Structures are given as structure tokens and as C-alpha cells.
Amino acid sequence: MNASASAQGKRPTVKDVAEIAGVSWATVSNVLHDHPNVRAATRARVEAAIEQLGYQPSSAGRELRGAPSRLLALAIPDIESPYFSHLAHAIISYAESLRYTVLINVTGGRINRERLAVRAYSERSVQGTIFSPLALELDEVEALRGGFPIVILGEHLREGRIDHVAIDNVTAAQELTDHLISTGRRRIAFMGYQPHSSAGTGDLRLQGYRQSLANAGIDLDDRFIIETDHYTHQEGEARSRQMIADGLDVDGIVCGNDLLAVGALRQFRLLGVRVPEDIALVGFDDTPDGRYCWPSLTTISPNKALIAKSAVDALIARIDDADRPPSQIVVPHSLIVRDSSATQIRDRVARGPSRVAETG
Amino acid sequence: MNASASAQGKRPTVKDVAEIAGVSWATVSNVLHDHPNVRAATRARVEAAIEQLGYQPSSAGRELRGAPSRLLALAIPDIESPYFSHLAHAIISYAESLRYTVLINVTGGRINRERLAVRAYSERSVQGTIFSPLALELDEVEALRGGFPIVILGEHLREGRIDHVAIDNVTAAQELTDHLISTGRRRIAFMGYQPHSSAGTGDLRLQGYRQSLANAGIDLDDRFIIETDHYTHQEGEARSRQMIADGLDVDGIVCGNDLLAVGALRQFRLLGVRVPEDIALVGFDDTPDGRYCWPSLTTISPNKALIAKSAVDALIARIDDADRPPSQIVVPHSLIVRDSSATQIRDRVARGPSRVAETG
DNA sequence: GTGCATCTTTGCAACGTTACAAACATAGGG
DNA sequence: CCCTATGTTTGTAACGTTGCAAAGATGCAC
Numbered sequence: 001m002n003a004s005a006s007a008q009g010k011r012p013t014v015k016d017v018a019e020i021a022g023v024s025w026a027t028v029s030n031v032l033h034d035h036p037n038v039r040a041a042t043r044a045r046v047e048a049a050i051e052q053l054g055y056q057p058s059s060a061g062r063e064l065r066g067a068p069s070r071l072l073a074l075a076i077p078d079i080e081s082p083y084f085s086h087l088a089h090a091i092i093s094y095a096e097s098l099r100y101t102v103l104i105n106v107t108g109g110r111i112n113r114e115r116l117a118v119r120a121y122s123e124r125s126v127q128g129t130i131f132s133p134l135a136l137e138l139d140e141v142e143a144l145r146g147g148f149p150i151v152i153l154g155e156h157l158r159e160g161r162i163d164h165v166a167i168d169n170v171t172a173a174q175e176l177t178d179h180l181i182s183t184g185r186r187r188i189a190f191m192g193y194q195p196h197s198s199a200g201t202g203d204l205r206l207q208g209y210r211q212s213l214a215n216a217g218i219d220l221d222d223r224f225i226i227e228t229d230h231y232t233h234q235e236g237e238a239r240s241r242q243m244i245a246d247g248l249d250v251d252g253i254v255c256g257n258d259l260l261a262v263g264a265l266r267q268f269r270l271l272g273v274r275v276p277e278d279i280a281l282v283g284f285d286d287t288p289d290g291r292y293c294w295p296s297l298t299t300i301s302p303n304k305a306l307i308a309k310s311a312v313d314a315l316i317a318r319i320d321d322a323d324r325p326p327s328q329i330v331v332p333h334s335l336i337v338r339d340s341s342a343t344q345i346r347d348r349v350a351r352g353p354s355r356v357a358e359t360g
Numbered sequence: 361m362n363a364s365a366s367a368q369g370k371r372p373t374v375k376d377v378a379e380i381a382g383v384s385w386a387t388v389s390n391v392l393h394d395h396p397n398v399r400a401a402t403r404a405r406v407e408a409a410i411e412q413l414g415y416q417p418s419s420a421g422r423e424l425r426g427a428p429s430r431l432l433a434l435a436i437p438d439i440e441s442p443y444f445s446h447l448a449h450a451i452i453s454y455a456e457s458l459r460y461t462v463l464i465n466v467t468g469g470r471i472n473r474e475r476l477a478v479r480a481y482s483e484r485s486v487q488g489t490i491f492s493p494l495a496l497e498l499d500e501v502e503a504l505r506g507g508f509p510i511v512i513l514g515e516h517l518r519e520g521r522i523d524h525v526a527i528d529n530v531t532a533a534q535e536l537t538d539h540l541i542s543t544g545r546r547r548i549a550f551m552g553y554q555p556h557s558s559a560g561t562g563d564l565r566l567q568g569y570r571q572s573l574a575n576a577g578i579d580l581d582d583r584f585i586i587e588t589d590h591y592t593h594q595e596g597e598a599r600s601r602q603m604i605a606d607g608l609d610v611d612g613i614v615c616g617n618d619l620l621a622v623g624a625l626r627q628f629r630l631l632g633v634r635v636p637e638d639i640a641l642v643g644f645d646d647t648p649d650g651r652y653c654w655p656s657l658t659t660i661s662p663n664k665a666l667i668a669k670s671a672v673d674a675l676i677a678r679i680d681d682a683d684r685p686p687s688q689i690v691v692p693h694s695l696i697v698r699d700s701s702a703t704q705i706r707d708r709v710a711r712g713p714s715r716v717a718e719t720g
Numbered sequence: 721g722t723g724c725a726t727c728t729t730t731g732c733a734a735c736g737t738t739a740c741a742a743a744c745a746t747a748g749g750g
Numbered sequence: 751c752c753c754t755a756t757g758t759t760t761g762t763a764a765c766g767t768t769g770c771a772a773a774g775a776t777g778c779a780c
Contacts, residue, residue, distance in 0.1 A: 064424055086440050262652050
């Protein structure tokens, strides 16, 4: 109860506790670690002293002695966008259930910050990092990390020597596009091509979109592939305005994420374009603003809880064994059909295919 | 360049560096701290050894030696809602510019987690905590912290002995309500009364709403004060549905935050209630989904960057001097008028009053 | 060559913790 | 009463870092 007994400024140590309890440091340590060889009376005396002083073991001292810091880092481009804030929540929660603490490192997608995330975070005795790169090439990640445990969020085309966790973006984009085709759309655009990003997420989604069109025997108009620098509301607005200004004759758009779609939705509303009657819109990530906008947004919902669990588990496994074969984990997702792609108003959920694979 | 020279598993220490460079530990330490008394040639040799081993000083060793950890904590109810994720971003960024790292502690608003946030975080050698309480009473915070540096986010009615940072919620709510009255609304409800929360934010906003009505000579119908458990989309939907079902004759609603308003917006759309023609809606926090929904949402925009700066500055000042008088910092906000409260469609910004005060 | 001043380098101690082994009590059986 | 077995307690060392004082090296003037 009395935590302020040490009001003289210094933080209490085992030594102080030992003095109050009239025993040696070693006995205090034994009490703290539940060693069996402590008499009940002594234990009680020491515990009383701990309570009296409000003693908390120093993490620095423990670490120095060799105890693991139980500190992980999460390096993400931003913490403000719904996708990453939800993911951060899921990762923090799951890590906490394993008694790990997570340090968040916001890189802003800037390559120098990303380099630091990979290299310098061992400074704070972080044991490993879950990293969602935007600008940094995978080869450089591998070169920089130098044995430091890293798990990459996001699929990559090339099979690498680093652990990965992601949904199957190609299949997901294909499902979205298939869905639009199945509702009768034929002039479908893709918004979210990112030639300047190394992450490859946009590429993969574009690939799924292309595949779907090819399967349906629909010719691809190159002007239907819209480039974006960032996956934000602003870009969604700007690119959709441009599309209409350019006179693109489109009846459906696959957006790289929900933010782009919500931005487009607003812009189309301003321009008098009806969604879904004139143009159907679909997104990625299943964010709340896609669920609560009007019309509500058809989207791909990644299983974020499972992404979080897989990433943390993979990271801890990597920390425990630096030499284990790298795992490439694919997390299931689902297609959520809402109003933005429906002809009549309805809301149903279709489960997409899912698989979890580990390769050595 | 060669960071993997220490591939034998152990992390390199000053000792290892010293051995490679052919000097003593102390000389390595001198190089690291830019002591003047090191010969240029020796310095170069040591630096080469550091580079070769990829040596990083151990934070545990430094801390043990008495160096400050430069680690702050941010304890918030959640990291997923736009308000808190934006705030977290601002705080992390600003703290980083001062070379502090921020540890995020998600309490979920549960009282036990909040107690831990105040008390147990000194375990990880955190120097101080910025805390946004939801359930925990201020008196208990004061009792538990026992001298540990804490800055509270959120205004409180009673002048306390703890540092506070917040906007002037009473005035802000009053401005919102005044605005609705000025556009001809008379039957104005308040959604977001929170009798079960200790934080008082809802109370303060309700108070401003009451004051505005009183100033305008409008009688308050008690049924117009809507209780909510959480400030979420879901509650916004549920409460607004209930309002219509109850047959409440309302022409404007002041919502406790943007999420409630966006939820209400969607529900009204489903029920065929027109916004703003039938009911005007206003919110709090200026979140992106309020900016991008349709109609866009009139709201109070708190200066989050300044909240972040004030909170971090206050916390560091408290860390540096435990005995300084507590500061009560009021951060400016602005009223942003958008379509959800307009009769005709327009978008203008009105600056609200602002002040920064410190009391001892 | 010696003495002195200056410039470099180094040994030592301490921070708080814990594992280990050694020392110390206590009680019971011979 | 002594010896051993058992049960408790304690001293010591080490983890990686840094500040201090002392030791060592170097150069210069006499």
C-alpha cells in the first residue's frame, strides 16, 4: 500500500529491502524467485519490506545479468491509417498475452527511417522486429539485419530467406475482380498501381486483377490502370476526379485499399456519379469507414488477429532459433460484399479460400 | 558495413572492441564519449573495430550506470479509434524529436489495466507516463503514482495536483450548440452522456451544451440527453435508431465525438431521415471519416499537435523537477463547419477562442 | 642526460541483479 | 555429547558501462 516510503528520491534496491528485512541480498533474491529454501517467517519479513518500500526490480540489472528484455518492435509506415492502427492493436494485444511489450516505430515509409528500423533498434535491447517496409528493398533488409530477428509483413514475389506473413493478395484481388465481373461489370479499372514502392503489395493486387480479367476474356485497357503515390483518401479523391475528367468509361473500380475507395466515393458523389449504379467500387482491408460510409464498401477483410498472431509467433520462434528455416505464412482473408458493388441493396459475406503454408 | 562479423552468437561489448583495437576498455569508452584525450590514430583504430564488430552500446549497462532511459509511456484506452491513433502519432513524433522513445500501453478503459499503467510501468524503467484515463478516478491516480511522473490527458472539473492537458471542452460544446442554434435549430439533443465514466469529458461537453441552450433561452427536454456507454460507430447507430423509434422530435444533435455522429449518419440514411435537412449533426475530434463521409461532418478540431507537444513538454518538465507546481494546460481548438449542419452545401472554417494557461 | 609538463592511456570501482557454492544453523540418531 | 543429514542463509563473482584518479608515454628545455 505504502508506495511513497522511499520519498527520499532514490529508487529502492535489493540492498535496501535486505536491510529493512534484516537479511542479505541473496535471501531477497531467493524470495523474489520463489526458491524453496526460504523459511516461511523470513519470506514474510522480506515480502513486508518489499511492500513497505514499494520495491520494483530494475529491468536494467536483470537484463545485464542475461535475462531477455521481452521487448519487441513493430516498424510500420504510419499509425494513423485504420489498417495499421488495427494491426498494431492486434499485435500489441497478442504479444502482451505472451508477456512481451511492443515498441512502435513509425517510419513514415521513408527509406532512412526504415533502415534504422532494421539496424539500430537493437540499441534499446529490442529482441526482434516485425517490419512492414514500404521503400526498403528486401535485399537490403537482409543485408542490414545481420542476424537480427526480423519478420516482414507483406507478401513478396521472390522466395527469400526472411520470415514473411501476409494474405494472398493476388487471389484476393482476383476474387474482388471476379465479383465485379459476376455482377455484370466489364469496364473495370484498377486504382493503386505503385511503381515507386518496393513493398509489392500494389503489384500483387494488380496481378490478381489482371488475372481475373484474363480468365474472363476481357481485354485490358492500359488507361484503366491508375497509378497512386499513397493509399490515402486524398489520392482516392484526386485520381477519381481525374478519371472522370479524362472521360474514362468505367463501370467498376478495384481500389488498392479502402481509403482510396472512400475518397473516390466522396468524389463521385460530388460529381453526380452514382455508386453502385454507374460505377461499382471495391476496396481492401475492411476498415470501419468502409463499413460505415454510404453506400457501404465491398472489401477484402484480412484476418488481422491471425496476421498478428502469426507474426509474433514467427518472430519469437526466430529469436529462439536463429537457424530455423524461414517461414512464409499466408493468412486467410474473406470477401465481404456490401452495397458499393450491389445492384440491389444487400449485405452478405462470402468466405474466400485460405491456406497456411510453411516452407523451408 | 560488415555487421555480421559477430556471427558467433554473442553480442559484442566494449571488451571485444578493445581487444580488436588493441586498447583498454576505458579508451573505447573515451572514444564513444568524444573525450578530447584520445590520439587521432587510436580513435581511428577503435572506430574501425566498432564498425567491424557492429558494436552497439548496451542500454542496460548504461542505465545501470545511471543514464536516463529516455523512455516515456503513453497509456490510452485504445489505439484503433482515429482520435487516439492520431494523438499517438503526434506524441511519438514530437517525443522522438527530443530523442525520447514512447511505449504505448493500451488499457481498453479497464480499471485494472489503468491502475497498472499508473503504477507498474516503472518496471521497464519508463521515466514517466502520459495517461488518458477512462475509468480510474483522479484521486486514485494521485494515490497510486507515488511520485511517479504522470501527465493526464483530459480536462477535469476539480483543480488537482496533477499536470493536465486538454482542450476547453465546455466552450467547444457551447460553440457547436451555438452554431446549431444560429442556423435555426431549436430542438437539439446531446448524444454522449457518460455517467459510468470517470474521465468527465462527456460531462464537460454536456455542460457546454446546457449552457448554450440556457443562453439562448431554450428549455431543455431531459429526454434529449442520450446516454452512451462508448463513443463508437455502433453506439451512434444504436442510439439514433432508438431516438427515431421513441419518436423524439429533434432537429439537431450534438454528438460526443465523430464516431457517434458517423454512426448516426448511417442510421438516419437507412431510416430515410435527411441530414442536414431534417436533422443537423455535429461531432467532436475532426477525424478523417467525418471529413470524408456524406454529408461531411461539422466538428470541433482540437489542435492535436499542440496537445502532443504540451503533454510531452509537461511530462519532461515533471521528470526534471518533481516539485514544480502542477500545470493545467488548455490547448486551442477550432469549430469546423461542414455540410452536416448546413442548410445549403458549403464548407467554411471558423476559428474558436483559445488560451493557454498555467496555474500553480 | 635529467627533470618537468603535457598528452594519452589504463586500472579500479560501482551501478542492481542473480547463480553458484560455500557457510551456517538446527535437529535427530547414534 | 558428537556427528551427520537436512534445511536456511550468505559471500562472491559476473553481466556491460562509465567516471575518476593514477599511471604511463612523449616531447621539450635546460
